[in-house]
Amino acid sequence: MRLQRILAATVTLGCLATLAACKEGGQPATPAASSSTAAADTGPLAEAQRYLRQFANCDDLSDKPDDPRMPAGDFPKAGQWSVKEVGVCSDKVRQGEIVIAVPGDMKQFQERYKSYVLDRIRGGDGAYGLESRVLVGKGFVAFPTSTKTALTLVRSDLRVLTCNPTAPVPEGYKREKPLVEHCSLSDFVNAEDGSGSPNLETPQDPGGKGEKAGQPKAGSLGLPRADSIAELRALVGNSLDCEKHFSTDPDAVAIESIDYAPVVEGSGLGWGVTGRALCGQPAAGQRARDLSWLDTVGDMKLLQAKAKAAQLADYKDDGKLRQTASRLLVGENIAVETNSPSSRHGLYQLQFLYLNCLPGFSAPAGYRLEKSQVEGCVLTNYEPDHPLG
Structure with missing residues (x-):
C-alpha cells in the first residue's frame, strides 16, 4: 500500500505505472460528453482508437491538453519523450480511462521511461513500476487506468513494458524483447490487490513434508481402474x-x-x-x-x-x-x-x-x-x- 500512497500523493508518472495513482489521486472523474472535444477522425490518435476499440471501449476521444481526464504531473506531453501527440478516451464499461501517446521514436520513448523508473528506484521507491500500465503497441502507447481494461487490452498485440528489474513475468505468459535492454514486454498484468493476471506459478502442491492438508489420516483410498x-x-x-x-x-x-x-x-x-x-x-x-x-x-x-x-x-x-x-x-x-x-x-x-x-x-x-x-x-x-x- 506504500506504493499507492506515494503515487497518489505525487501524481507524477505513476499514472503510467499503477492503477491506484490515477484512480485515487491523479485522475479526475470522466467528464460529460459535452466537455470533451473529440479528436480528429483521421491521424495517429484516431487510428489507435480504432485499434483499441477492437478489444475495449475507447469513447469520447479528446486531444485537448486541458481535458480533465488527462493525468497531471510529469506525464509526457507532446514534445517530451519523443511524443508527438497525446489523447485520452474513456472505457466506461470498466470504469477507467485510456491515455494514448504517439511517439515519433519508440526506442527513445522506451529509453526515457526506463530512465524514469530507475530514477524513482534510486530515489528510494523500490517498488515503482512493478504494476506498469504502459502498454506498447505498433506506433502508439496506451496507458489504461483500470486493471480490467489492461487485462482486456493485453489480449491484443499490446504488451506491458516493465523496467523494474524485480518485476515478475511468470511462466505461461508471452515474453517479447523491447527496444531497450533490461526491460520486458509481456501480456502479464501485475496488480497489488490480486485483480491482475493470475500467477500460474503458484499452485499449492501437497508434496511437502509432514501431514498433507486434507489428506485422510489413513492414507490414500486409492483410485479406480478398468481394463476396457x-x-x-x-x-x-x-x-x-x-x-x-x-x-x-x-x-x-x-x-x-x-x-x-x-x-x-x-x-x-x-x-x-x-x-x-x-x-x-x-x-x-x-x-x-x-x-x-x-x-x-x-x-x-x-x-x-x-x-x-x-x-x-x-x-x-x-x-x-x-x-x-x-x-x-x-x-x-x-x-x-x-x-x-x-x-x-x-x-x-x-x-x-x-x-x-x-x-x-x-x-x-x-x-x-x-x-x-x-x-x-x-x-x-x-x-x-x-x-x-
Missing part, C-alpha cells in the same frame, strides 16, 4: 447417462455443443488416451443433454500434462473456468470428462479424483488432496463451488 471401455461404462453406470445413451463411434465421440465441451481435443492418442466413448444425448432436433466422455488411458502423465495446459489457458483468460468446460476426473488408468457437478459427486464416491491445477487451491480437512503426475497440480474431491454434502 466396457468395464469403465459398467463402473460409472449409476453416475452418468451411459446405460441407454452410449457410443464409441468416432463421429459421435467428437461431438461437443454450446453447453458441453470435452477436455481432450482432437486425437485422443496425442493426449495419451487409448480408448474413448460418449455418454449422453447428442443434439437431434433439440439441444444436447448430459454429455460426458469416458477414456481409457495409456499415458496418464501425458493426459494430465495436456489437461493442465488447457485448464491454465482457460483460467488465464479471465481468472475462472468456463461453466461449459468439462472437468477431468482420473483413476489409475481411466478418466471421465464431465461438466455436471452431480455426476462428479457420484464419481467421487467411486474414488475418482479431479485434476486441479489452479493457483492457490487447497482443500479443507476431511477431503482428499493427493499428488498428481504433473508438477503444480493436485488430485482432489473438493470443489469450492460444489462441496460434497
Whole structure:
C-alpha cells in the first residue's frame, strides 16, 4: 500500500505505472460528453482508437491538453519523450480511462521511461513500476487506468513494458524483447490487490513434508481402474447417462455443443488416451443433454500434462473456468470428462479424483488432496463451488 500512497500523493508518472495513482489521486472523474472535444477522425490518435476499440471501449476521444481526464504531473506531453501527440478516451464499461501517446521514436520513448523508473528506484521507491500500465503497441502507447481494461487490452498485440528489474513475468505468459535492454514486454498484468493476471506459478502442491492438508489420516483410498471401455461404462453406470445413451463411434465421440465441451481435443492418442466413448444425448432436433466422455488411458502423465495446459489457458483468460468446460476426473488408468457437478459427486464416491491445477487451491480437512503426475497440480474431491454434502 506504500506504493499507492506515494503515487497518489505525487501524481507524477505513476499514472503510467499503477492503477491506484490515477484512480485515487491523479485522475479526475470522466467528464460529460459535452466537455470533451473529440479528436480528429483521421491521424495517429484516431487510428489507435480504432485499434483499441477492437478489444475495449475507447469513447469520447479528446486531444485537448486541458481535458480533465488527462493525468497531471510529469506525464509526457507532446514534445517530451519523443511524443508527438497525446489523447485520452474513456472505457466506461470498466470504469477507467485510456491515455494514448504517439511517439515519433519508440526506442527513445522506451529509453526515457526506463530512465524514469530507475530514477524513482534510486530515489528510494523500490517498488515503482512493478504494476506498469504502459502498454506498447505498433506506433502508439496506451496507458489504461483500470486493471480490467489492461487485462482486456493485453489480449491484443499490446504488451506491458516493465523496467523494474524485480518485476515478475511468470511462466505461461508471452515474453517479447523491447527496444531497450533490461526491460520486458509481456501480456502479464501485475496488480497489488490480486485483480491482475493470475500467477500460474503458484499452485499449492501437497508434496511437502509432514501431514498433507486434507489428506485422510489413513492414507490414500486409492483410485479406480478398468481394463476396457466396457468395464469403465459398467463402473460409472449409476453416475452418468451411459446405460441407454452410449457410443464409441468416432463421429459421435467428437461431438461437443454450446453447453458441453470435452477436455481432450482432437486425437485422443496425442493426449495419451487409448480408448474413448460418449455418454449422453447428442443434439437431434433439440439441444444436447448430459454429455460426458469416458477414456481409457495409456499415458496418464501425458493426459494430465495436456489437461493442465488447457485448464491454465482457460483460467488465464479471465481468472475462472468456463461453466461449459468439462472437468477431468482420473483413476489409475481411466478418466471421465464431465461438466455436471452431480455426476462428479457420484464419481467421487467411486474414488475418482479431479485434476486441479489452479493457483492457490487447497482443500479443507476431511477431503482428499493427493499428488498428481504433473508438477503444480493436485488430485482432489473438493470443489469450492460444489462441496460434497
